Amino acid sequence: MDNFTLRQLRYFEALAQHGHFGRAAEACAISQPALSVQIRELEETLGAALFERNARQVRLTGFGEDVAAKVRDILRGADELADFARLSHDRLTGRLRIGVIPTIAPYLLPTIIGDLTRRYPGLDMRLRETLTPRLIQELAEGRLDTAIVALPVSEPSFTEVPLFSEDFVLVRPSADADKPVPNAETLREMRLLLLEEGHCFRDQALSFCNMNSSLPRELLDGSSLSTLVQMVGAGIGVTLIPEMAVPVETRSASVSLARFDAPRPSRRIGMIWRNTTPLADQLQEVAEVVRQSAETLAGQTAGATART
């Protein structure tokens, strides 16, 4: 292998520039003998003289000139690396891969993308929307940096921080607007439309009714909350949606909304990341930003829910 050091290259460049051991050494903040030794060792590793030493001046040899050009490239590369590292210091930078579950993504992402981009200019955000199990797997494999999911996840190798809680809202045909709000019991008797299997929100909704997810039931599965609301509008049944989805999903459907009495169904949303990620500090910051975005969004949503 090549056995020269970056230090030798820096000394070499200084000497090439100054043409004088004493002054070059001063520029490198070392003593003249130290520089002499390093230059000699560099010449030995390269196998040829880089400088011609003369009683009156020190001059690059032809070989030395060729070397100088290559050394310049190397040192500029090293400087760039140092600059890049300094700029990245403690700042969230480069790529940040965030996973989000489908029952959050459409409502939260538009806001937090904006907020994060404003907060961390130059951040290369990459978003992935998929079901919790896959998010967990990709996070474990290092293909994601963090994920926004429903808590708890209870993976010992993950850290989870809560972001916010959101209630579930009942969506029923407009015709039912004046009927009493059902409780968990009565809800079980109704035709409850749910997301297809795999969605955590499906399980959360079922759990509210004390029903088993795997229990074979005659229910129609939708692939998105949007679909479910459309089906409700068509009078096929009722469904639950998280509060955050209300403004978007009920905008154009003729359905009525109802909030449950206590104990209200709800879920906790949080961020998770690998315990070992070096981004922990920055991800805490990101969590704070997301939390505030969600809070703002919740304010608007509450208004919307009230209006309906």
Place this chain on the structure above:
Amino acid sequence: MDNFTLRQLRYFEALAQHGHFGRAAEACAISQPALSVQIRELEETLGAALFERNARQVRLTGFGEDVAAKVRDILRGADELADFARLSHDRLTGRLRIGVIPTIAPYLLPTIIGDLTRRYPGLDMRLRETLTPRLIQELAEGRLDTAIVALPVSEPSFTEVPLFSEDFVLVRPSADADKPVPNAETLREMRLLLLEEGHCFRDQALSFCNMNSSLPRELLDGSSLSTLVQMVGAGIGVTLIPEMAVPVETRSASVSLARFDAPRPSRRIGMIWRNTTPLADQLQEVAEVVRQSAETLAGQTAGATART
């Protein structure tokens, strides 16, 4: 300044590639703790984690990936430098700046350019033809690597090696072909055409006649041997030319050649270089090549002189 070392970058690259401290350390031919320490120190200098260490694997962080790209560039540059140096090992390479006096250049250069190029492929030869004082100055200033001149030069800071001696040949009008060959005495009475001042060959010719160069005389100065021979052909006078110039200069002129009796006028041609040049060894080689080229050339020249 940046305080990382090339060694750390090599270790970093190995670890990035292997994703495993033990195997990367083995690839670097060091122990695992040594690698751990160097990686940690690199991370400290750069101010951020490069790898995420996990019980099962070691993975680059986003920052680490950006760094890896820059590190690759730096290391490839270093490798190139090492390769370049290895190729240049002890071989005469790169630029070689040779100065030659005008009364040698036209006759010797065509041959030695060919011979040197054959001997040192890839050599970037740069030739300069000018008068001895300027050659000496440029050599001293490091603007030439070596020069081919008439000896002695007697500069204490220069090394001189003899290449060959060459006799001076008398050139006179063809009509004089049968006249006896003049000696130094009788030559002084003839109309001797010489090169303009500054040419060493002018002084050498004058010295043969025991005449002082600065002595005001009615003589016509030519700017090249070629001009002088043309003037002889026109019957204006006689001149001396070095043996080596004979084949080229008398090819198309109607003049006759005559060799002097002993003591024949002659001059010693040699190569000079700075005592301090690191190319000394290689220049000795070059001198040997030039010596042989000149010998070959002298053989042809002798034949040509005999023919006339």
Place this chain on the structure above:
DNA sequence: AGTTATCCATAGTTTAAGGTTATTGCAACA
């Protein structure tokens, strides 16, 4: 669940590398 295996980090020690000051040697110049 206890045990083993794997793997990275840390500690303590030795060796090599790089720095310092003091001195020598060499050329150039007055």
Place this chain on the structure above:
DNA sequence: TGTTGCAATAACCTTAAACTATGGATAACT
């Protein structure tokens, strides 16, 4: 012929980097 300027060398000291041995955490196995 000293004198001066400058690079090389020597002797010594400090820091860096290697090694062996050990520790602690996490998965995997029985």
